[in-house]
Amino acid sequence: xxxxxxxxxxxxxxxxxxxxxxxxxxxxxxxxxxxxxxxxxxxxxxxxxxxxxxxxxxxxxxxxxxxxxxxxxxxxxxxxxxxxxxxxxxxxxxxxxxxxxxxxxxxxxxxxxxxxxxxxxxxxxxxxxxxxxxxxx
Amino acid sequence: xxxxxxxxxxxxxxxxxxxxxxxxxxxxxxxxxxxxxxxxxxxxxxxxxxxxxxxxxxxxxxxxxxxxxxxxxxxxxxxxxxxxxxxxxxxxxxxxxxxxxxxxxxxxxxxxxxxxxxxxxxxxxxxxxxxxxxxxxxxxxxxxxxxxxxxxxxxxxxxxxxxxxxxxxxxxxxxxxxxxxxxxxxxxxxxxxxxxxxxxxxxxxxxxxxxxxxxxxxxxxxxxxxxxxxxxxxxxxxxxxxxxxxxxxxxxxxxxxxxxxxxxxxxxxxxxxxxxxxxxxxxxxxxxxxxxxxxxxxxxxxxxxxxxxxxxxxxxxxxxxxxxxxxxxxxxxxxxxxxxx
Numbered sequence: 001x002x003x004x005x006x007x008x009x010x011x012x013x014x015x016x017x018x019x020x021x022x023x024x025x026x027x028x029x030x031x032x033x034x035x036x037x038x039x040x041x042x043x044x045x046x047x048x049x050x051x052x053x054x055x056x057x058x059x060x061x062x063x064x065x066x067x068x069x070x071x072x073x074x075x076x077x078x079x080x081x082x083x084x085x086x087x088x089x090x091x092x093x094x095x096x097x098x099x100x101x102x103x104x105x106x107x108x109x110x111x112x113x114x115x116x117x118x119x120x121x122x123x124x125x126x127x128x129x130x131x132x133x134x135x136x137x
Numbered sequence: 138x139x140x141x142x143x144x145x146x147x148x149x150x151x152x153x154x155x156x157x158x159x160x161x162x163x164x165x166x167x168x169x170x171x172x173x174x175x176x177x178x179x180x181x182x183x184x185x186x187x188x189x190x191x192x193x194x195x196x197x198x199x200x201x202x203x204x205x206x207x208x209x210x211x212x213x214x215x216x217x218x219x220x221x222x223x224x225x226x227x228x229x230x231x232x233x234x235x236x237x238x239x240x241x242x243x244x245x246x247x248x249x250x251x252x253x254x255x256x257x258x259x260x261x262x263x264x265x266x267x268x269x270x271x272x273x274x275x276x277x278x279x280x281x282x283x284x285x286x287x288x289x290x291x292x293x294x295x296x297x298x299x300x301x302x303x304x305x306x307x308x309x310x311x312x313x314x315x316x317x318x319x320x321x322x323x324x325x326x327x328x329x330x331x332x333x334x335x336x337x338x339x340x341x342x343x344x345x346x347x348x349x350x351x352x353x354x355x356x357x358x359x360x361x362x363x364x365x366x367x368x369x370x371x372x373x374x375x376x377x378x379x380x381x382x383x384x385x386x387x388x389x390x391x392x393x394x395x396x397x398x399x400x401x402x403x404x405x406x407x408x409x410x411x412x413x414x415x416x417x418x419x420x421x422x423x424x425x426x427x428x429x430x431x432x433x434x435x436x437x438x439x440x441x442x443x444x445x446x447x448x449x450x451x452x453x454x455x456x457x458x459x460x461x462x463x464x465x466x467x468x469x470x471x472x473x474x475x476x477x478x
Binding site: 014015018019052073074075094096097099112113114115116125127130135 | 187193222
């Protein structure tokens, strides 16, 4: 049975999917996620290194998905948001552990490790980042 | 140099189902189960959660309170009876998610509900023998009961992780185990749900092993129940641990802080570790704790622990227990993927 997604591609993205590994330009201080291999501002003067994002940010914008793509039927309705990380980069991720009525723009969120999808019953399980509202201690 | 817990983290999923909701489906009287099992509700994982995601959350919470560089972790062991893969370790997923790879050893453990405490013993031995600096032991489960079976009222989800190292917050003064071949509960390869020996899970299984391991620990350490401020036993229901405690002369007030089963159900490999984490959340410097797990099949690991330092910045278990959303039975079967699509 063919794999739905290339194993090599999934494996290469583990550092960014599991622990938000991006890059940082130590010349200008810009952060990049997904990781960029070079800095578009500093170009050849840029000094790019791997950098793990803290996993905290706020909701920049969001939408509610009622008609899911294949494999996401159990989660409907789910919240898909653009998250602005503390470090600056914006990324698209699902908001989990809450309901659509509790979500708002500007809400502080925290990265959590969740199951994203599965290649059927016998294929590999894709894990990665989602975000949840910050829990009060 | 003493060895013990340098950091710990727990996690319980947000969803709950009440005993009444399950009993109504099967035409049973909920009061019989609430009285018989001493369980009011149980935790249910989210549709995007499994034993690996729970283990990662516990591990991250444990690391959060320590400031330890995960690259110094030399072993990651995850104990569970619901590992997401039959072949492919959960431990590597956890190690990668917390940035502990690649210089470490890892393996998954299975011993029904005591796989997490078995992982603690191995980490302790590796640290004590100077093979590793820190070891991470996790007990995490998303356990399943056959629909309609008595287990369905208690089989729950949750976990806890312990970072084991030298110069600890909580010293593990001693550990010992009591193990026999006792077929009280099992799941055959390829089977979705476990089977059990009903009443046979009591006397020859739970009570014999928990009581024997605890007595063995007291014997070996030359201590008595009076020397301990808190006691936690494996908690498949609310009745068994208190009954075992009564036989050992343990006052219930020493057990209640670690008794979570009435609010979250039996979290299997997570149960004793979660109870211990809840105790540590409120323990003070100098307190002594006795912990005995139980895994069907069967065995018990017993631990004598002493709090050496003030415990600061934990993610309290209470925070997760109180954050809850109730599901009806239909939503529950969707969460547990019991609907064939």
